[in-house]
Amino acid sequence: MSAHPPHKPNVLELFLAALGSPFVIVGEQFREIFKVFGLTVQYALHGRRRWKEVWLQAYRIGNESLVFIVCVAGSLGVTLVYQAGLQAERIIGDLTPLGGLYLQILLREFGPTITALMISTRVGTGIAAEIGSMVVTEQVDALQMSGAHPVEYLVVPRFWASVVMVFCLTCVSVLVSWLAGLLTALLAFGVSPYTFATLSFVIPGDVILLLMKTTAYGIAIPIVAGASGLSAHGGSEGVGWATTQSVVNCSLAVLFLDVLLSGFGYLVLLR
Amino acid sequence: MSAASKQVTHVEVPRDGVRIRCQGVSKYYRRTAVLDAVDLEVRDGTMLGLIGPGAAGKSLLVKIICGLVAPDEGHVFIDDIDVTRLRERELQALRMRLGMVFQNYALFDFMNVGENIALPLRMEGRSSETSIRNRVAEVLEQVALPGIQDKMPRELSGGMKKRVSFVRAVVRRPPIVIYDDPTGGLDPVTSAKIFRLLSDMKAQGTTSITISHDLDGIRPLCDQWLLIEHGKTLFSGDTSAIDQCETPYVRQFWRGEPA
Ligand SMILES: Nc1ncnc2c1ncn2[C@@H]1O[C@H](COP(=O)(O)OP(=O)(O)O)[C@@H](O)[C@H]1O
Numbered sequence: 001m002s003a004h005p006p007h008k009p010n011v012l013e014l015f016l017a018a019l020g021s022p023f024v025i026v027g028e029q030f031r032e033i034f035k036v037f038g039l040t041v042q043y044a045l046h047g048r049r050r051w052k053e054v055w056l057q058a059y060r061i062g063n064e065s066l067v068f069i070v071c072v073a074g075s076l077g078v079t080l081v082y083q084a085g086l087q088a089e090r091i092i093g094d095l096t097p098l099g100g101l102y103l104q105i106l107l108r109e110f111g112p113t114i115t116a117l118m119i120s121t122r123v124g125t126g127i128a129a130e131i132g133s134m135v136v137t138e139q140v141d142a143l144q145m146s147g148a149h150p151v152e153y154l155v156v157p158r159f160w161a162s163v164v165m166v167f168c169l170t171c172v173s174v175l176v177s178w179l180a181g182l183l184t185a186l187l188a189f190g191v192s193p194y195t196f197a198t199l200s201f202v203i204p205g206d207v208i209l210l211l212m213k214t215t216a217y218g219i220a221i222p223i224v225a226g227a228s229g230l231s232a233h234g235g236s237e238g239v240g241w242a243t244t245q246s247v248v249n250c251s252l253a254v255l256f257l258d259v260l261l262s263g264f265g266y267l268v269l270l271r
Numbered sequence: 272m273s274a275a276s277k278q279v280t281h282v283e284v285p286r287d288g289v290r291i292r293c294q295g296v297s298k299y300y301r302r303t304a305v306l307d308a309v310d311l312e313v314r315d316g317t318m319l320g321l322i323g324p325g326a327a328g329k330s331l332l333v334k335i336i337c338g339l340v341a342p343d344e345g346h347v348f349i350d351d352i353d354v355t356r357l358r359e360r361e362l363q364a365l366r367m368r369l370g371m372v373f374q375n376y377a378l379f380d381f382m383n384v385g386e387n388i389a390l391p392l393r394m395e396g397r398s399s400e401t402s403i404r405n406r407v408a409e410v411l412e413q414v415a416l417p418g419i420q421d422k423m424p425r426e427l428s429g430g431m432k433k434r435v436s437f438v439r440a441v442v443r444r445p446p447i448v449i450y451d452d453p454t455g456g457l458d459p460v461t462s463a464k465i466f467r468l469l470s471d472m473k474a475q476g477t478t479s480i481t482i483s484h485d486l487d488g489i490r491p492l493c494d495q496w497l498l499i500e501h502g503k504t505l506f507s508g509d510t511s512a513i514d515q516c517e518t519p520y521v522r523q524f525w526r527g528e529p530a
């Protein structure tokens with residue numbers, strides 16, 4: 001059998017290869033993610049609109065993760081407020097700002113980011129496994145032979161659904177955490193709900209930051225998960241690989257965007 | 272629509288009558304050639320039998336022909352259009368005149384049978400919902416599976432899946448169809464039914480490539496043969512030539528003799 005290099009590597013690939021194989025893999029994944037991102041934007045703007053499918057996917061996202069999110073957001077609210085209350089009692093001895101500050105940190109940070117991390121594990125894996133198993137069973141090839149583009153047909157509906165649902169689920173999560181916090185403050189420290197329920201610390205910048213974060217996460221999760229699924233190869237172990245890859249990459253993407261947007265927020269919005 | 276995609280959608284049989292042509296197609300995985308400079312030509316209205324042992328590269332070759340996999344070297348022409356040079360949009364347009372029956376059915380498992388078959392028509396975007404529904408019912412009747420539109424693929428037997436996969440491939444009446452192992456794993460009676468369908472398609476003037484291990488089944492159907500092993504061409508020619516071929520391996524394979 002004759003041996004041949006398939007193609008001449010470019011400078012970037014040579015550079016990554018010199019750093020070691022983990023960097024090559026990371027480089028490949030970045031390229032795949034940006035490719036899927038570009039195609040998704042292109043097809044989301046100019047492709048066929050399949051709102052029924054978007055609705056179906058949105059329903060599935062909600063259905064899959066609502067209970068999970070409510071449980072995690074509730075327990076997070078209890079533990080956060082309990083700890084914060086203990087510290088505040090010891091250090092400043094005044095619990096009146098507890099509710100206001102808690103709401104602020106929920107809006108800025110924990111609400112969107114924790115919710116997005118949960119959606120990454122619950123929904124992102126589902127997307128990667130579904131698309132990955134379609135790849136290894138040649139359904140994606142069949143889709144292409146039918147005249148559809150896999151990104152347009154599979155990723156774009158999940159993209160719209162995710163953008164909407166990450167926002168909605170974040171609202172639910174913030175509400176549940178806040179209510180759990182309110183109850184904790186009342187039962188553990190006797191803080192009256194009227195004192196706890198204050199908007200005095202919240203500024204418009206907090207809400208803008210929340211919107212920016214939920215939108216960014218909503219865009220990132222289906223694209224990163226979709227890219228993992230589309231790069232599955234081999235048999236069922238390829239699907240497993242894609243699913244694991246999707247959790248890791250989605251979580252990293254969420255945390256990376258969180259740092260980026262928080263930095264922007266603190267520098268620009270929340271001065 | 273760009274000039275290129277207009278060219279792609281405009282169907283015209285080339286003057287020399289060759290509808291599918293591969294020139295020196297090679298593909299490497301991990302630096303080993305799984306296809307090594309394969310050439311083939313399929314003329315209008317004829318069927319090419321693509322044969323060879325398992326893992327010879329047959330499925331890979333037809334995927335390259337459809338533009339699903341890019342070759343590392345060589346060119347593929349469908350109706351004189353170089354598939355390897357097309358952009359995604361143009362490929363989509365070109366695939367409107369191609370049909371493919373996949374080796375492992377590749378039915379969409381999240382759709383019922385009716386939606387599976389309707390998808391190529393929906394993507395073509397020419398027919399109304401009513402005419403799509405009628406066409407789906409019509410083609411299912413042609414393969415003796417009337418009224419199974421609402422069944423899910425997992426509820427079907429292997430033979431039924433192959434037939435559904437067959438009608439999904441031909442529902443748009445493409446002039447070129449590729450059958451990847453259309454009778455693999457089927458009982459002789461169902462196989463005979465499928466070969467009858469292939470023969471009907473050929474009688475209607477379809478140009479096709481058939482991959483099969485059932486040589487007795489495809490012998491009467493194919494005009495040309497390509498035998499590959501480990502990605503290399505061992506034989507290429509018509510039926511009388513392969514009958515007379517003296518290469519030991521080709522003789523063995525063709526006559527089904529033990530080594
Ligand atoms: N995506 C791929 N990655 C790596 N190897 C592949 C891939 N596709 C095909 N191959 C290899 O190419 C060879 C030919 O495969 P295939 O075309 O499926 O054979 P056939 O259909 O003739 O049985 C096999 O050795 C297979 O392992």
Ligand SMILES: [Mg+2]
Binds near residue numbers: 329
């Ligand atoms: Mg095969």
